[in-house]
Amino acid sequence: xxxxxxxxxxxxxxxxxxxxxxxxxxxxxxxxxxxxxxxxxxxxxxxxxxxxxxxxxxxxxxxxxxxxxxxxxxxxxxxxxxxxxxxxxxxxxxxxxxxxxxxxxxxxxxxxxxxxxxxxxxxxxxxxxxxxxxxxxxxxxxxxxxxxxxxxxxxxxxxxxxxxxxxxxxxxxxxxxxxxxxxxxxxxxxxxxxxxxxxxxxxxxxxxxxxxxxxxxxxxxxxxxxxxxxxxxxxxxxxxxxxxxxxxxxxxxxxxxxxxxxxxxxxxxxxxxxxx
Numbered sequence: 001x002x003x004x005x006x007x008x009x010x011x012x013x014x015x016x017x018x019x020x021x022x023x024x025x026x027x028x029x030x031x032x033x034x035x036x037x038x039x040x041x042x043x044x045x046x047x048x049x050x051x052x053x054x055x056x057x058x059x060x061x062x063x064x065x066x067x068x069x070x071x072x073x074x075x076x077x078x079x080x081x082x083x084x085x086x087x088x089x090x091x092x093x094x095x096x097x098x099x100x101x102x103x104x105x106x107x108x109x110x111x112x113x114x115x116x117x118x119x120x121x122x123x124x125x126x127x128x129x130x131x132x133x134x135x136x137x138x139x140x141x142x143x144x145x146x147x148x149x150x151x152x153x154x155x156x157x158x159x160x161x162x163x164x165x166x167x168x169x170x171x172x173x174x175x176x177x178x179x180x181x182x183x184x185x186x187x188x189x190x191x192x193x194x195x196x197x198x199x200x201x202x203x204x205x206x207x208x209x210x211x212x213x214x215x216x217x218x219x220x221x222x223x224x225x226x227x228x229x230x231x232x233x234x235x236x237x238x239x240x241x242x243x244x245x246x247x248x249x250x251x252x253x254x255x256x257x258x259x260x261x262x263x264x265x266x267x268x269x270x271x272x273x274x275x276x
Contacts, residue, residue, distance in 0.1 A: 008036045017073030017090045019056040022141020028052055028077055034096045035075030038086040042098055048080040050151035053144045055137035057090070060117050064221035065231045066251075067110065067121045069134040076120075076135060078148045080155060083122065085133050099133050101126075103155055107239050108248060111145060111190070112231030114221065118142045120149070123248070130244055146189040149234070153192035156213045157238040161198050164265055168196035168212060183207040183218035186232050190216060204254040213237060215262055217255055235259075240266055 008029050015033030025031055028039035031054050039052075053076040062068045075086035075098075082103055088096040105124040112119055118141070121134040137145070161168050168174075171188060174197035178184040187209050191197070199210040206219040214234050221229035233255065235245060240262055249256040 008040070015073065015088075015090075017057040017088060019054075019073075022053065022055045022137050022144055024144050024147075025052050025054065028075065031075050033073065034088050035073070035086045038096060038098045039075050039077045039084050042084055042100065043077075043079070047082075050078040050080060050154075051144075051148040052077045053141070053148060055135060055141055058117060058136050058138055060136055063112070063117065063119050063136070063231075064114050064223040064229045065110070065112060065119075067119050067134050067136075069119075069136045074135045074137065076145070076148060078151045083133075083148075083152070085122075085135065087135075101133060103152060106152075106236070107242055107244055108233060108235040109149060110231055110233050111142075111149060112186075112229070113139045113142055114229035115139065118145070120145045123244075125242075125244060130247065143189070149190060150192040153190070153195065153213055153234075156192075156236050158212050159237045161196065161212050164198075166198040166210075168198045171195065171197055174200075178207055178209070180207055180218075182228050182230055186218050186230055187216055190232060190234060201258070203257055206252075206254040206258065208258045210237075210262065215240060215258070217258060219252070219254065237266075 027049060029036050035054060055074040057071050057073045061071055070089055072087040072089040077084040083101045084098055086096060086098040101122055101124050105126055107123050107125060110121040116139050118139040119134060119136050121132055123132045171191040175184055175188045177200050196212045197209060201208050206217055209216045214236050217233045219231055249259045
């Protein structure tokens with residue numbers, strides 16, 4: 001971990017947060033503005049950096065799916081243990097800050113886009129309180145955040161699907177089963193290396209996909225949009241039975257139906273051996 005401020009690539013650059021592109025860097029010290037110092041000082045020497053992103057601020061503060069965030073530039077770092085998210089509102093009276101989210105605390109995440117606007121929202125449990133970290137960014141950087149989420153999923157618990165007598169296939173051998181081309185594309189980008197696919201279904205226009213690591217649900221916005229407004233919900237399988245998941249299910253009857261069916265499968269398994 002870099003300890004000297006002279007190591008920061010953008011030292012002395014007073015970022016406006018209005019840069020044109022979402023970009024990835026190899027190390028937080030290469031981030032623009034205050035994000036470099038905030039993340040670099042928070043990192044522990046034992047942590048491995050998986051992916052690091054800078055996202056300029058966008059003018060929007062809400063999405064068609066109800067996710068909201070203040071207008072701010074953002075640093076987003078995925079390590080082998082957690083996400084470190086920094087925000088700078090570029091207001092003199094408001095100090096930049098960071099949020100640390102351990103992978104083990106994550107209940108689910110949402111990632112989606114509506115024309116030029118995209119978002120990532122991570123819902124997690126910390127000190128027995130339900131929290132959500134949301135970043136709004138330009139859609140030209142969606143592939144960077146998709147890669148960051150695949151990095152996180154590498155460390156997710158893998159369920160033995162053989163216990164449920166479900167045959168699994170690689171994404172390349174399975175994903176074509178999804179008829180909705182936009183849902184198929186968005187779901188495919190969130191499948192991590194060696195993540196095996198088992199089942200897919202369509203309920204009320206929402207496409208669900210079960211893998212050895214997660215339940216993924218792609219859905220269209222019910223709010224009018226001239227573009228393809230799609231959000232993907234990713235719930236790690238070891239969090240499906242968490243009572244907090246019901247808060248997301250309560251927002252959408254289709255999601256509630258899909259979750260209840262997945263729970264039926266999991267709850268009928270011998271709890272002493274497999275699913276945790």
